[in-house]
Amino acid sequence: MMRGVMNRKIPKEIIDLFEKYIDNNVRHLEKKDAVHMLESEFGLDEEQASTMFDTFDKDKNGQMSIWEFQQFYVCMGTQQSNPVCSAKEVVEKFKEIDADGSGRIDKEEAREGLKSLKTATGRPLDPKEIEFFIETTSDDDGQIDLGSFTNLLYRLRLYKAPPPPQNMKLKNPKSS
Structure with a gap:
């Protein structure tokens, strides 16, 4: 679990969602795994999810960190958390x-x-x-x-x- 290592500034709902897709406590997702998460959790198609990944992969290392995911989530949220602008x-x-x-x-x-x-x-x-x-x-x-x-x-x-x-x-x- 990432919780012990994570700074409390990241909301629990973001950590919980991110943790569903990580393996072995690794604190990042490779692009294919992040794209899969964006498709599954946010209803994007593969091209849209890939574009979002590229936009929020701020350090351009081909991985989505919890911090980068937090930026995506703050901007977008889910349909439930941000019904105005999912x-x-x-x-x-x-x-x-x-x-x-x-x-x-x-x-x-x-x-x-x-x-x-x-x-x-x-x-x-x-x-x-x-x-x-x-x-x-x-x-x-x-x-x-x-x-x-x-x-x-x-x-x-x-x-x-x-x-x-x-x-x-x-x-x-x-x-x-």
Whole structure:
């Protein structure tokens, strides 16, 4: 059992779920095992689970540690722990916004799709905020993949700022 070794900052439900998939008290999952867990526990297909693994494997070592899994879980939770925004719903929303089915959201698809999303306070995004979120989420080619979209939705879930004043220009921190 990992409990004796684990820092108490990781919630029990996360440890319990992770422990179902580890062998011999090893505190990480190889990619194939992590992908299997993401498919089984979060209802993702293999490609989606692999994309999520690649997004949350922060040290890019081909393994998911309990700490990396905790980051995934905090962002996504399960359908029961986070009924507002489960992994399955994130994937469904991604597919809905990805109008051309390319597996990536371009800036035009994002502009249209983000109009339907709301901030943590329940208000729709202002057009300036939509542009800001697109710019801070898209890659150098102006595309948003599933992993980046996941992070965007997590940021929106926490975003409680009021709408920007009409004369204010939002600055992209990537361009600094």
